[in-house]
Each structure stands twice: as C-alpha cells, then as structure tokens.
Amino acid sequence: MNQERIARRGQFQGVIVSHCPFGQGYNSLIIRFEGIASVTIAKAQPGQFVQVACGPAGITKGTTLRRPFSISGVTLDGDTTCLEIIYRIIGPGTEALANMSVGDMIDVLAPLGQGFKLPKDPDAKCLLLGGGIGLPPMFFLADRLAQQGVDRVGFAAARNIEVVQNDIVAEAIVDNPLVPSKAMKHFNASDTGSIIASDDGSCGFKGNILEALEGFLARHPDWNIATMYACGPEPMLKALALFAQAVDMECQVCMEAYMACGIGVCQSCAIELAGGERSYKLVCAHGPVFNGREIKW
Amino acid sequence: MTDKNVDLGVQFGPLKLANPIMTASGTCGYAFELRDFVDMDRLGAYITKSITLEPRMGNKPQRTYEVASGMMNAIGLANVGLDKFIEEKIPLLEKMNVPVIVNVAGKEVPEYVKVAKEVSAQDCVAGLELNVSCPNVKEGGISFGTDPKLIQELVGSVRQACPDTFLIVKLTPNVTDITVPARAAIDAGANALSLINTFMGLAIDAEKRKPILANRTGGVSGPAVKPMALHMVNRVYNEVAKDAGIPILGMGGITNATDAIEFILAGATGISVGTNVLINPGCLNEIEVGLKEYLIRHHETKLSDLIGKLK
Numbered sequence: 020m021n022q023e024r025i026a027r028r029g030q031f032q033g034v035i036v037s038h039c040p041f042g043q044g045y046n047s048l049i050i051r052f053e054g055i056a057s058v059t060i061a062k063a064q065p066g067q068f069v070q071v072a073c074g075p076a077g078i079t080k081g082t083t084l085r086r087p088f089s090i091s092g093v094t095l096d097g098d099t100t101c102l103e104i105i106y107r108i109i110g111p112g113t114e115a116l117a118n119m120s121v122g123d124m125i126d127v128l129a130p131l132g133q134g135f136k137l138p139k140d141p142d143a144k145c146l147l148l149g150g151g152i153g154l155p156p157m158f159f160l161a162d163r164l165a166q167q168g169v170d171r172v173g174f175a176a177a178r179n180i181e182v183v184q185n186d187i188v189a190e191a192i193v194d195n196p197l198v199p200s201k202a203m204k205h206f207n208a209s210d211t212g213s214i215i216a217s218d219d220g221s222c223g224f225k226g227n228i229l230e231a232l233e234g235f236l237a238r239h240p241d242w243n244i245a246t247m248y249a250c251g252p253e254p255m256l257k258a259l260a261l262f263a264q265a266v267d268m269e270c271q272v273c274m275e276a277y278m279a280c281g282i283g284v285c286q287s288c289a290i291e292l293a294g295g296e297r298s299y300k301l302v303c304a305h306g307p308v309f310n311g312r313e314i315k316w
Numbered sequence: 317m318t319d320k321n322v323d324l325g326v327q328f329g330p331l332k333l334a335n336p337i338m339t340a341s342g343t344c345g346y347a348f349e350l351r352d353f354v355d356m357d358r359l360g361a362y363i364t365k366s367i368t369l370e371p372r373m374g375n376k377p378q379r380t381y382e383v384a385s386g387m388m389n390a391i392g393l394a395n396v397g398l399d400k401f402i403e404e405k406i407p408l409l410e411k412m413n414v415p416v417i418v419n420v421a422g423k424e425v426p427e428y429v430k431v432a433k434e435v436s437a438q439d440c441v442a443g444l445e446l447n448v449s450c451p452n453v454k455e456g457g458i459s460f461g462t463d464p465k466l467i468q469e470l471v472g473s474v475r476q477a478c479p480d481t482f483l484i485v486k487l488t489p490n491v492t493d494i495t496v497p498a499r500a501a502i503d504a505g506a507n508a509l510s511l512i513n514t515f516m517g518l519a520i521d522a523e524k525r526k527p528i529l530a531n532r533t534g535g536v537s538g539p540a541v542k543p544m545a546l547h548m549v550n551r552v553y554n555e556v557a558k559d560a561g562i563p564i565l566g567m568g569g570i571t572n573a574t575d576a577i578e579f580i581l582a583g584a585t586g587i588s589v590g591t592n593v594l595i596n597p598g599c600l601n602e603i604e605v606g607l608k609e610y611l612i613r614h615h616e617t618k619l620s621d622l623i624g625k626l627k
C-alpha cells in the first residue's frame with residue numbers, strides 16, 4: 020500500500036464509549052477511535068455513513084453482512100474522535116449490535132459515500148427535513164451548519180403525538196411545549212425554530228412534512244431560495260423532491276438501499292436514475308446523497 | 317521457526333505467485349477499489365469483475381439478500397463493457413504490482429472470443445478467467461457451464477483465438493457431476509479451473525408471497541456453501557485435475573486462513589475470497605498472516621507441499 024497516500028476511508032476498530040436508548044426503539048451508539056482512525060473519521064461529512072460489523076471485533080465476521088448506518092455526529096477530542104450512530108432494532112444485525120456493551124471493540128468501514136454538499140455562502144438558508152430514522156444524519160448536518168453559522172430550520176415528521184413523545188422525533192425537537200422533558204439540542208439551533216408535523220395534528224402542524232414546509236415557505240417567502248436537505252422514508256423524499264423541482268429549489272436527498280459491501284464493489288445498492296434509458300447509480304459509492312432530480316421516483 | 321522461514325509461494329499455471337490468495341470476481345471491482353482496506357501488493361494475484369463486450373447495467377434491485385451464513389446475489393454482471401474497460405481500467409491495472417487476471421463473460425461464443433482476444437493482448441494481463449457459470453443472466457453464463465459440449469466449444473474457441481493465454485475456466489456447481497464440465501474444459505484447453513461459482517437459490521418474502529430478489533433467483537455464496545465447495549474441489553482434484561496437471565483455484569465461503577488451508581488440502585493451488593471481502597475486506601491480508609502461522613505451527617516450510625494432502 021502506498022503509505023504516503025492518506026486514505027479517505029478505511030477499516031477501523033474503535034471502542035464503544037456509550038450505548039443507550041434514544042427514544043423508544045432506537046439506540047445511540049458512540050464509538051471512540053484513536054490514531055489514523057481518529058484522523059480519518061474526523062473528516063467525515065454529514066450524509067456519509069459507516070458499515071458496522073454487528074458483533075465483537077476480531078471474531079469471524081463471515082456469517083452476517085455489515086449494516087450501514089448514517090453518521091449522526093462526529094466529535095474530535097484531542098487525539099481521539101467519537102462517532103455516533105442512532106439506530107433502530109429491526110432485525111438480526113441490529114439485535115446483535117444492541118447486545119454490544121460499553122468497552123467492547125467494534126469494527127467499522129468509515130467514512131463511506133458522498134455526503135451533503137454544504138453551502139459555501141454564509142448567508143445561505145437551509146431546510147433540514149427528517150422523517151423517523153432519517154433524522155440522525157440531519158443532526159450531524161444541523162451541527163455542522165451551526166458551526167458555520169448558517170441559518171437553518173429543522174422539520175421532523177411523525178404519525179402522532181405518541182410517536183413524538185416516544186420516538187426519535189422527540190429527541191430532535193427543541194423547545195416544543197408538548198415534549199418539554201425530551202427537549203434536545205440535536206436538530207436545531209436556529210432563531211427560526213424547529214417545526215414538527217404530525218399526520219393527525221396531535222402534535223405540532225397537522226399534516227405531512229411537505230404540507231408543513233409549504234406553509235412555512237408561504238409565511239417566510241425569503242426562504243424560497245433555501246436548499247432542502249432531506250432524509251426519511253422514500254414516499255416523503257419523493258414528495259419533497261418533486262415539490263423542489265416544481266418550485267425550482269435545490270433538494271439533496273439522502274437515500275437508503277439494501278447493501279452488501281458499502282464500498283462500491285458488489286453493486287447491490289443500485290438506484291434507478293431519472294431519464295429515458297434505464298440506468299443506475301450506487302447508493303453506497305455515488306450517494307447516499309443525491310440531487311433529488313437525479314432519482315427516478 | 318519465524319515467518320521468514322516459511323514460503324507461501326505457489327505455481328499457478330505459468331504464474332509464480334507469492335501466495336495463493338486471490339480476489340474473487342465480482343467482489344473486488346476492476347482495480348484499486350479495495351485499496352483503502354486491503355494492501356493490494358500482498359495479494360497473490362488480482363482477479364477483476366466480469367467484463368462483457370457491451371456495458372451492462374445489471375438487474376433491477378433488490379440485487380442481494382442475506383441468508384443463513386451467507387448471502388444471495390443477482391447483480392446481473394453489471395460492468396462497464398470492453399471499450400471502457402480497456403480505456404479506463406487497463407491503465408489502472410498496469411499499476412498493479414501483482415499478476416492481474418481478467419474475468420470474461422458473454423452471451424455467445426463470438427462475444428467471449430472478442431473480449432478474450434482484446435483483453436489478453438494487454439501487457440498487464442497475466443491470464444483470463446472465463447465465467448461460464450453466472451447464474452444471474454438470462455443468456456449465456458450458466459447455460460454454457462452446465463453443458464459440456466458448449467463448454468468445449470467456448471473454451472476451444474477462446475483457446476484458438478488466444479493460443480498462448482493462461483486460461484482459467486470458472487465452473488458452476490449447479491450440475492449433477494462437477495467432473496464432467498471440469499473434463500470438458502481441460503480437454504478444450506483450459507490451463508486451470510476455478511471452483512466454484514454460486515449455487516442457484518430462491519429467497520421468498522412470505523408476507524408478500526413474492527421472490528425477494530427482482531431477478532427471482534440468485535446465487536448463494538458465503539460460509540453456507542463451503543462444505544459443497546470443498547467437496548467439489550476435492551473431487552475434481554482427485555478425479556481430473558491431479559493427473560492432468562491442472563491447478564485449481566478454490567473458493568466458496570472462505571473467511572479465514574483455516575478455511576484457505578482446507579481448500580489447499582482438498583486440492584486447490586490458489587484460493588479466492590469473495591463474499592467475505594464484502595464483509596471484512598481486511599481478511600485478504602489477514603489470511604496471508606494466518607497461513608504463515610499455520611505453517612509454523614505445523615512445522616512446515618512450504619505451503620505448496622500441502623496441496624491435495626487431505627488424508
């Protein structure tokens with residue numbers, strides 16, 4: 020290997036320093052890395068992801084594929100870097116991950132994929148739109164935009180107030196009177212505040228996230244020049260991307276796909292592109308962040 | 317004894333390899349895609365993803381699925397096609413410090429011949445691996461691999477077009493008797509055999525009552541197939557390859573050095589890692605270390621002394 024070439028990604032082992040519930044059914048996992056791993060992972064960008072071997076590092080990993088998780092935060096602290104993922108337990112991989120404890124070593128491929136394109140203009144405005152497990156990359160993005168001093172508004176979608184009170188959405192919301200005990204710093208530090216949309220109106224705006232966004236833009240016409248950043252269920256992304264096209268706003272969507280390698284070699288995670296002839300890009304290598312116009316919805 | 321005193325070198329056809337470890341086609345890209353995770357210089361040889369004459373965009377997703385101790389795939393030979401391969405990938409492969417073997421696939425004999433001829437003419441290409449066993453494309457692929465007459469026609473035609481090329485034929489396990497296609501390939505001029513490609517399988521979503529893979533069927537790989545792969549390597553070694561002096565590239569569920577040793581004992585001269593590279597790419601280098609440790613532990617000096625030494 021050319022030692023002079025500084026790798027932009029790698030296979031690293033870190034130690035779990037925190038592993039705790041984050042809303043009902045979700046866990047937050049924080050892994051600390053040292054040395055080259057720390058340097059490499061500190062460069063991770065919002066929207067990038069990690070491939071996690073969901074079992075103790077060093078043990079034969081041949082029986083289970085890695086699981087991809089978007090990065091919800093990266094903190095450089097001296098010579099170490101802490102990386103956070105927030106995940107939901109949905110199958111054997113995430114169940115095995117949930118059984119890992121603080122102090123365990125864990126093996127990751129990181130950081131992977133192409134992240135969000137951040138605004139270069141300090142006067143830019145950013146709309147962060149997250150639904151369910153699509154929220155974690157928005158936390159990372161919100162954090163990075165806050166560091167840059169970029170104006171931003173966070174939108175979180177939920178089905179109803181129970182979901183909001185128990186769900187990852189609650190953790191995302193700042194200063195929401197309905198969920199005071201859950202008020203967290205994750206999503207938003209904007210003067211404008213964060214907006215929650217619930218399908219039945221039991222919490223925040225009644226309607227879906229697109230309707231909430233449309234209402235917001237009607238009330239704040241100066242935000243029509245904003246860039247949309249979205250992650251969540253595909254129907255939500257589709258609705259947002261098509262809306263963005265219709266009103267000529269830029270919309271970056273963070274996509275999900277069934278993945279094996281996560282590093283561009285197996286070609287599992289093909290996503291069909293808009294346009295005449297059938298063609299694909301790979302979510303793991305060309306994405307997971309795409310311009311909403313690129314995708315065939 | 318230290319690891320300096322042990323020799324992992326193997327003679328794989330005309331290629332003298334520093335060790336028997338190779339990538340498996342389809343799991344390692346076209347050149348340096350794995351270099352952030354693997355020291356490519358420490359491979360025995362590098363085998364590319366399949367190349368076809370025309371670019372192929374591959375099957376509709378979902379293309380892979382995890383199964384017990386393995387996975388299924390139906391990628392559909394997605395690849396950049398011959399022209400782009402020559403233009404963009406060959407310059408990268410020229411920089412590779414280990415022998416490069418290019419995997420070639422096609423729909424019909426003339427297509428295989430054209431690709432084989434053009435690719436083998438490249439200076440940096442040390443050999444070809446003919447994929448006569450892809451279970452995931454409608455035409456060609458596996459239909460060649462399951463019919464000994466077609467194997468003979470295909471391998472014979474490529475042999476004729478590329479008389480001096482080191483030719484490996486990758487066989488499918490989806491046959492009743494693996495020695496039949498093995499013999500057919502050798503008779504037609506194969507210099508080595510790759511054993512095995514994936515087993516045809518079907519994954520079903522019971523709730524939706526639909527196949528999980530968009531292609532319906534897919535190839536099963538990973539540790540789940542290792543016992544069958546070992547059996548086939550051992551049979552072909554004992555009944556065909558040993559007497560013919562044809563080396564075997566063994567693969568199927570290898571995840572670590574112990575698995576690799578098992579294939580070598582069964583009769584493989586080289587070993588390929590596929591599925592596990594997707595999970596633990598670093599295993600390609602870990603296996604090299606583990607093979608040395610095995611030799612030291614067993615007071616052996618040459619790995620090649622162990623080929624086919626299953627008692």
